Amino acid sequence: MTRIVAVTGVVPPHRYRQQELAEAFAAALRLPADSSRAVLDRVHASAGVDTRHLALPLADYAALSGFGQANDAYLAAALDLGEQAVTTALAAAGLPADAVDLVISTSVTGIAAPSLEARLAGRLGLRPDVRRLPVFGLGCAAGAAGVGRLHDFLAGHPDGVALLLSTELCSLTLQRSDGSPANLVAGALFGDGAGALLAVGPEHPAHGTAPGPAVVAARSRLYPGTEQQLGWDIVDSGFRIVLGAELPALVRLHVAEEVEGFLAAHDLKPGDIGAWICHPGGPKVLDALAGALALPDTALELSRRSLAAVGNLSSASVLHILRDTLALRPPQPGTYGLMLALGPGFASELVLLRW
Template identity: 30%
Template sequence: MTVELTRPLGLPGAPAPADRAMIIGVGTAVPATSYSQPQVLEALGIDDPKVRSVFLNSAIERRHLVLPPLDENGARRSESQGDLLDKHKEHAVEMGARALLACLERSGRTLADLRHLCCVTTTGFLTPGLSALIIRELGIDRHCSRSDVVGMGCNAGLNALNVVSGWAVANPGDLAVVLCAEACSSAYTVDGTMRTAVVNSLFGDGAAAVALVAGGPDGDGPDRGGPGGGGGRGLPGPRLLRFASCIVPEAVDAMRYDWDREQNRFSFFLDPQIPYVVGAHAEIVVDRLLSGTGLLRSDIAHWLVHSGGKKVIDAVVVNLGLSRYDVRHTTGVLRDYGNLSSGSFLFSYERLLDEGTAMPGDFGVLMTMGPGSTLETALVQW
């Protein structure tokens, strides 16, 4: 399907696509240690049959995690909230730096090209923020502008992409990067309850970075993408055409990260009904995203949905009428990494690029969901 490009998607006064931000590269990183679900159960000493069933029926085969260190008896140590914050700082910086460098390499850019760095995290709190620590760690120019999105949850990668794409359009030719670094094992509480079992069975550690630039037919003059560039097989990456959001205020407490007074630490909570809340609103937000564009859902060639969990993915598939092929990268990332929070959709995007199936003119929808309860979407075109 062809969409008129001079005033794209029927938006009055909209800028030409060349003035939209373009994705020119992506990079990911995970810890060196990975575990199967049975190995995690063994490491955490979980014997309860109901809890074990949550782990073993999660559609997750392996996750990269930084588990608690062993004590003198070979058992996993109990980590205080201070220990967990230290873990987050160490591993978010280390993984984040590797993901950023991988993203720049794939983009054909260097640290010297970076003009804005936006860091996203929910699994720990840092002041100064992760962006300042990454800039120091990698020796990035002190004049690089920065921003931090903290505490928004699994949807936050698209929230950041929305804001930073605006920065890119306001600064044509300048390189911006959104970096999502989530050390989810820094948010674990091990207490044997079903509440924590759901969380501990689902999340993995990982970081993902995506590079943006606006201005010119290929972002900054000729396409400077590295191998695969932003689009795969040398194809320029997609333009970010528009965003749409949907918050469900009546479900504001359905996903939360708050203080557990009994455990004396932060603890994440997922309401068992959240897959159905997400599914019921997926159609609403996607219809809003496509409204006025002339596009139907059947015109979308690529769906990159947050790997929120098996039931969440199933709910999105049913409510949007998608096929299992449409969400193959979403389910693949869940299988191989678990839920990586804010960066999950970028792991799926990287797989799409490596697959090399995106073609010029193809449309794609990016979708994340998280606390609020919130669904975020973006429409892109190669």
């Protein structure tokens, strides 16, 4: 089986309290001190977020005049964060950059062609013949999906090394003239960060010595008729978020059943999972998942902790939570874990892990 040998999570240096961000967002939207401002304050207070990190100093966002400037800022910050995440992961694994056979890079908060991993190849020391797979459009689900696709590749390359890089700068997508409920929620939830994960195949020398879990299996699932629940509308000012109010209900209706079916295929039940690495889509989504699967209060504690500390980092969140799991609550050998993330489609990505 595929073995995860290192996982890292990094954030930009510009850290702000949730109230500071609420004040700045209200000023950008020019919200008066009336019911509209009261709604924004309630959304920020109920988001489960205490602090977030931004790609730029807060005062610099007002100078971004359009999508082009925002995307230029994305490229500069994403390359620096991505390099930091990958070099930290390589050092932790004790592997050189030229050992990497495949790199999957995922981001849904900016556009890059050449893609981020191509621009980073020389800076990192990746081989000229490294296989590359840039991914856009999976959104928050891409971190878990990327782990699944690394697993697929290493099944056919059992002595190989594969790298997943997730770089999400959500603050640069925020629409500063959009007072819609979806944009208010996005302004309260999403933060900036990156993560990197290295995995090796079963015949690689590092497979038997790494403390990380093995990837047992992965599953992707689309839920027909839910395409309008999550994603982007592309407008003149960039990415305008689509965020349906029905998402928690869909989690209760579909995702819990999908999790139970996936686990049952491996003779497991939710109670057999000792480590839950769940994307923190927001407090309501986490509550819906915990309630539908009858999880104990502690099961999603690290997801809620990550949400409070850095916000929703889109596809990078599950990598940050897996890092925290290994550092703060390392499972005992034989423990099963489940990585779960949701994204546009509406879709779920599940990865079964075992320590």
